[in-house]
């Protein structure tokens with residue numbers, strides 16, 4: 001047993017390397033706190049790599065009167081866009097309109113409308129969508145993104161892939177974000193500010209010893225256990241937050257999360273323009289169809305109860321069929337199983353507010369401190385979009401416990417590689433191609449999207465593609481792999497091809513195995529240093 005007196009005490013010990021854990025780690029480390037973060041798998045290995053990948057206000061939450069959440073998220077979209085113009089960009093969303101579209105019957109808006117306009121029988125009237133979009137445009141300080149407008153679908157590129165019965169549409173703005181890269185960049189910036197970020201490290205127990213936490217962790221690769229001491233604990237375990245409360249930290253609390261699975265399918269590219277579709281179903285739900293990774297279309301999501309965080313979420317055959325049927329209500333050309341090239345699934349850790357349906361459960365976040373001894377902050381719910389604000393709220397709570405905390409600082413400070421103007425992506429691409437003429441268009445765009453201004457650190461003094469070492473396929477080279485291992489905590493091919501990139505969509509099983517093989521060979525500190 002380690003003598004605890006030998007272990008220095010960190011200010012914060014954070015459990016969970018999803019967006020909330022990494023966002024808090026970055027914010028806290030930047031304020032000068034000492035921070036240790038433990039993630040039992042890879043960064044963003046759970047919910048934070050399985051989202052729809054939108055920085056959005058959440059148009060549909062307006063029907064639930066979630067004005068606080070929508071307003072905060074709308075304001076936040078542009079703050080985030082400015083801080084990461086490489087991994088996030090504006091998108092236009094088309095809402096095709098047809099009078100059969102129905103509300104979800106449980107929303108406060110639909111209940112109100114069924115009283116004042118009973119003849120609508122659950123249908124969503126046009127004026128209500130207009131009103132919603134007006135609020136969406138004006139609730140939250142919009143400066144960069146264009147406002148909502150109406151659109152005639154007939155004869156337009158946006159109408160071309162849709163069934164002829166859709167003649168009119170609305171159009172509005174939100175933003176895309178590469179969710180797992182967002183997590184990794186927050187972790188990197190946390191580490192740059194002095195945080196210790198440990199992946200493949202599971203928290204086995206956390207015990208109060210007076211005013212200090214004693215935390216036991218296990219390296220899931222070597223089996224080695226270690227002890228840590230911290231003044232405050234942050235439980236950012238996402239879907240595991242309740243399990244951590246009950247079994248690991250053992251608090252006397254019944255609070256927990258409602259686990260709601262959401263699945264997506266990825267198909268070959270279904271249409272030629274770069275806008276997204278917001279489809280309303282006859283069941284009151286909505287789904288998106290979004291241009292994805294240049295050659296694909298992303299369709300999702302579903303809402304299904306999920307009971308155990310340890311059961312890996314997967315897109316079930318029923319969910320695949322549901323998404324295909326939903327999209328086929330809109331697209332002229334039916335899509336089927338053969339068009340699906342990939343699917344993924346994640347579990348929303350929603351604060352259990354007692355809502356009747358999974359769709360109706362709040363998407364807002366709740367932070368709860370237990371200070372019966374050394375303090376612990378438990379995080380429930382939250383969106384990718386609100387992670388930075390959630391971190392600031394967490395810092396308020398942490399400051400109240402630990403005292404002497406510096407002011408908010410993350411708004412307006414770019415994430416690694418994001419230090420260029422919000423409309424500067426194309427300039428970055430052409431500058432990169434000028435310096436490195438051997439880059440193809442696809443390659444240069446991919447590198448700037450992933451690494452922004454840091455793409456140059458990967459390419460270094462290369463004059464030809466072969467200067468970057470072996471090409472593993474789809475423009476992934478040894479130089480990039482080495483960067484991902486040294487700078488971005490990547491340990492396996494899965495970390496690289498499904499989280500830090502989506503090159504898994506383009507690489508064969510053999511090519512992915514070759515990446516794994518290379519990473520195993522370079523995974524000792526001595527070998528990694530020599531890369």
Ligand SMILES: Cc1cc2nc3c(=O)[nH]c(=O)nc-3n(C[C@H](O)[C@H](O)[C@H](O)COP(=O)(O)OP(=O)(O)OC[C@H]3O[C@@H](n4cnc5c(N)ncnc54)[C@H](O)[C@@H]3O)c2cc1C
Pocket residue numbers: 015016017018019020021038039040041042043044045046047048049050051052053054055056201202203204236237238239240244248260261262263301345346347348349381382383384385386
């Ligand atoms: C289908 C779907 C679509 C979504 N779409 C959007 C969207 O478009 N926009 C948006 O803003 N939000 C969206 N969200 C919500 C958003 O993805 C989540 O709110 C967010 O990712 C939750 O992050 P988290 O850090 O709390 O959880 P997670 O990302 O799950 O992180 C928790 C981490 O804790 C780790 N952990 C657990 N127990 C331990 C332990 N004992 N030791 C060490 N580590 C541990 C886990 O391994 C995990 O990595 C979506 C969610 C889903 C499921």
